[in-house]
Amino acid sequence: MPPQVLEALAEPIIHHRTAAFRAVIAELAGQLRQVLGTSGTVISMAGSGTTAFESSQLCLAKPGSTVIAVAGGKFGERWQDIYDAYAAFLNLKVVKIDHPWGQPAPVDAIDRALQEHGESVSCVAVVHSETSTATASDVQAIAAITRNHPSALLLVDGITSVGAFACPMDDWGIDCLVTGSQKAMMLPPGLGYLGLGPRALQRLEAIDAPPPGYAMNLRKWVKAAAKDDSPFTPPVSLLRAQRVACAMMLEQGMTAVHQRTARLQAGTVAAFEAMGLKLASASPSPSVTGAYYPDGVDDGLRAQVRDRFDVHLAGGQDGRGAKWKGKVFRVSHMGYVDEAMTRAGLEAIATCMADAGYAGADAKSAVAAFDASVSAAAG
Numbered sequence: 001m002p003p004q005v006l007e008a009l010a011e012p013i014i015h016h017r018t019a020a021f022r023a024v025i026a027e028l029a030g031q032l033r034q035v036l037g038t039s040g041t042v043i044s045m046a047g048s049g050t051t052a053f054e055s056s057q058l059c060l061a062k063p064g065s066t067v068i069a070v071a072g073g074k075f076g077e078r079w080q081d082i083y084d085a086y087a088a089f090l091n092l093k094v095v096k097i098d099h100p101w102g103q104p105a106p107v108d109a110i111d112r113a114l115q116e117h118g119e120s121v122s123c124v125a126v127v128h129s130e131t132s133t134a135t136a137s138d139v140q141a142i143a144a145i146t147r148n149h150p151s152a153l154l155l156v157d158g159i160t161s162v163g164a165f166a167c168p169m170d171d172w173g174i175d176c177l178v179t180g181s182q183k184a185m186m187l188p189p190g191l192g193y194l195g196l197g198p199r200a201l202q203r204l205e206a207i208d209a210p211p212p213g214y215a216m217n218l219r220k221w222v223k224a225a226a227k228d229d230s231p232f233t234p235p236v237s238l239l240r241a242q243r244v245a246c247a248m249m250l251e252q253g254m255t256a257v258h259q260r261t262a263r264l265q266a267g268t269v270a271a272f273e274a275m276g277l278k279l280a281s282a283s284p285s286p287s288v289t290g291a292y293y294p295d296g297v298d299d300g301l302r303a304q305v306r307d308r309f310d311v312h313l314a315g316g317q318d319g320r321g322a323k324w325k326g327k328v329f330r331v332s333h334m335g336y337v338d339e340a341m342t343r344a345g346l347e348a349i350a351t352c353m354a355d356a357g358y359a360g361a362d363a364k365s366a367v368a369a370f371d372a373s374v375s376a377a378a379g
């Protein structure tokens with residue numbers, strides 16, 4: 001976390017039902033609109049990314065309708081599970097499109113499902129950057145086909161794309177874009193964010209039955225947001241600190257932030273290629289790179305790089321579509337991370353792999369490949 005953000009977190013608490021705090025909410029909403037690329041309503045919700053996405057699922061689905069949920073990883077599977085959890089209450093037909101882990105969401109299969117189920121479809125839920133598989137999907141294309149079906153809203157899990165690479169909500173025609181505080185947004189865990197466009201806001205107005213939830217009822221949040229307020233006690237410190245983190249990003253410019261993410265990713269891929277590693281994804285996400293462990297190296301690598309070099313690697317995950325625990329590891333390029341940190345991380349990985357007996361890894365050539373890629377990208 002940036003030191004400026006940590007400092008903001010340490011400030012004394014002010015009361016949240018005050019003009020001073022409403023000014024914080026208003027300022028943050030303005031910044032988040034720029035980060036998400038929307039002129040719509042933006043909500044900061046206590047909880048995590050899952051809380052925010054779940055609220056969009058339960059409040060935007062029309063009772064008695066069909067919802068399409070696309071999964072090729074752990075998080076897409078979670079959104080399917082959440083629709084299942086509410087299906088009886090909301091009388092939903094849940095159409096699940098499953099695609100192989102490490103592959104992008106299949107645009108043509110989504111198109112076919114939209115045509116097959118026609119006007120009964122009220123929502124399509126997709127993951128932009130499937131962090132569990134380090135895979136990016138073509139949300140722009142999915143938004144374009146969804147727009148051919150006026151009844152269908154597009155809900156996008158942008159939890160590791162927003163603030164890391166381009167996901168312009170209004171330009172692409174996304175109805176609801178969700179992210180969370182602890183990924184690219186440079187904050188501790190504890191907040192989820194939702195951008196709601198005009199069609200999503202109309203949907204909230206049009207559904208007259210209360211959703212199966214109270215604190216996650218988006219109508220309460222939208223009503224409060226219109227008055228720069230929060231329906232329930234907000235995490236004051238987090239909201240104030242997010243304002244500081246957003247200011248840092250906006251000062252650099254979102255394009256520059258996206259370019260840094262892309263540079264770190266390209267450099268990491270170059271280093272992994274130099275090490276002879278196989279990437280986990282056929283459509284790598286700019287915000288996270290996953291690779292299979294080479295022969296002779298197991299998941300113990302992560303404890304090695306942590307204990308020897310103080311570098312944290314994410315492991316693989318298990319889901320319905322695949323079991324990747326112990327098979328892959330993942331490196332983040334989002335948020336408060338730079339060339340020096342990434343280079344040090346790659347050096348740690350290569351060193352520990354070499355020490356484990358993997359002949360392909362050599363820290364010097366891995367770092368040289370990273371440096372060459374980064375300086376080529378910097379022009």
Ligand SMILES: *Cc1c(COP(=O)(O)O)cnc(C)c1O
Nearest residue numbers: 048049050075129131159160180
């Ligand atoms: C982390 C993550 C989530 C879950 O967010 P939480 O804040 O842990 O609830 C969902 N989707 C993606 C793509 C993620 O990376």
